[in-house]
Amino acid sequence: MVKLIEVKNLRTSFYTEDGVVKAVDGVDFTIDRQKTLGIVGESGCGKSITSLSIMGLIPVPPGRIEQGSEILYYRNEGEPPIDLTQLDAKGKEYRSIRGNEIAMIFQEPMTSLNPVYTIGNQIIEAVMLHQNVSKKEARDRAIAMLEAVGIPLPDQRVDEYPHQLSGGMRQRVMIAMALSCNPTLLVADEPTTALDVTIQAQILELMKGLQDKFHMSIMMITHNLGVVAETADDIAVMYLGKVVEYTDVRSLFRDPLHPYTQGLLESIPALTGEKKRLVPIKGMVPDPFNIPPGCPFEPRCPHAMDICRQKMPPLTEARKGHRTACWLYEDEANAKPESAPAAAE
């Protein structure tokens, strides 16, 4: 498997008047070429900040990517990677990557398009910024992209304004814009959360088709376990700025290891099978200014032990290719020779 992005010990903090929020606190994962990594977690778990860190869109100040964080981008196969954290986020090199090679679609298609420009102009702007083409070519590209994302009558729609389109159509426009420069990685931050189920099904289907067509990798950020089950190859489950479980999609759903993942899966009502009382995770996500020492999930965990209150468990390989950060599996992880870091790659 060929690596595209390798995130190592990413720590992004926000320095506010009320204290420091460690929004992302030591996150590791890899995105392979033409694969989809799903990042799952509830609000405040740091999944969006992780994606903004990769995009170089963290507002500085108050935000800061801490020393020792690495986001390695394997731009060309066989060449040494670029560490995105070392680049100037406003500099030329980052701008040649952002929006061009790494593109992003946002959750809210209503607010992420500029209401005073036609959708065509907005796509043309992105294309002309990154590619050396004439306006005419850029417009043709915009029309072709609108067609690729399934917008009917693209040569007319290209001159329409965002308010003339429905929510699903606007999300298609966002995708068209993101794909207009043929990116190698598409970061999708809750791309279907604001949409209805039937439209969500359309958009997910579209993204899968476009992934094959454009040979890109996708980082799919969502809180919806159904959406990741359908789209992702690998999944990282995040809780309070940390990855607590990281494995391929089938192992995660078949054999969830971390108590938080187990709790999440038990707390969603099912569409099939017998109806039974839901098992919620007790309590709530702690205040980000006062994260408890040790494992952040300990106050809500049904299996909490003494050690959980004192020390954060490392993300180790508890089963083959299946990593989790929980003391429950620490013996199993220690029993094997230390091959953990290499296995998931």
Next chain:
Amino acid sequence: MATKENKNTLLEVHNLKKYFPVRKGILRRVVAHVKAVDDVSFFINKGETLGMVGESGCGKTTVGRTLLRLLEPTDGSVTLHTDAGAVDLFQVGGRALKALRKELQIIFQDPYSSLNPRMTVGDIISEPLVIHKIGSANEREARVAELLEAVGLNPQYAKRYPHEFSGGQRQRIGIARALALDPQLIVCDEPVSALDVSIQAQVINLLEDLQKEFGLTFLFIAHDLSVVRHISDRVAVMYLGKVVEMCETEELFQKPLHPYTEALLSAAPIPNPEYQMERIILQGDVPSPVNPPSGCYFHPRCQYAKDICREKAPEFKEYIDGHYSACHFSDELTLKSVRDIEQEQKAYQSNGQSAPAATAPAAEEAPKSDDAPEAPAAEDA
């Protein structure tokens, strides 16, 4: 009449219509109407939960608000059966309406905008009691403590302000407020869709417990099918201002009669990567309720549409006992249900897959994270 009632019926809705005028020009003349709710009939029995599902813009929220008279209806009737006899909510006003409002309460979707930030939690919860002049100040205070306890919050919280609480806790405050007057019917307008999944489960369990404890009746409006299936006894499916199907929950999931329901069931993502089914993907968007299509409103997106669907609006009628549908072909079509999905899923899993054990280290035959996901069927078949 599309619906039949029995003596258990708490609320009957007949031919409810709510049109919003579209105004244009300097004179603000009415040029068209948004038919948000267009001839809807249904009933709710005592002590049950009627789920109301549909996509955004289908009119489900407007139904909830109109039958509480938070919005004035354009036409139709809503009959509430109380111990004192039946009353048409749309025919009463003034003091009589105010008295009836005690029986009908609402829980809103967004726990951030539905609580006044300048009022303490105690004031918010006791406001209905103040308006209806119930109890002395001390009695109200005791009632607030009781209600906070009932929704799982510390009674001491009465002195705090809404901003001190998380989304889930705020939703509990909203529920306590709805319970204050001991109502018969609570309209729950997407009460959990703004909450995280783990908190969502807490609130759903709370609503179920409260329903049992106080004998409440719910109209549960939601767009999430799995939540609706979990909590509802019966379900009404809405599309473009109309109820297109209504029946008992399991019946709907096992034997849908309307093609829109079929598509809705099929579109819901299933958290099971082992099995990915063929989806029915609806083409296009929901049409505008200002200019609905001719005939059956669903025909432009319906894969079974025939000529008659373009010409004649289907009647909403009972096909099987208690199962209503508005489709010309409900008698003929065999639609895909959740049961079919489930069976396919089982067949798929037994076909060469070891049973998904939750605890046993079953992951050994899922070799490495990189080559497992792409060829599920081929793996060890």
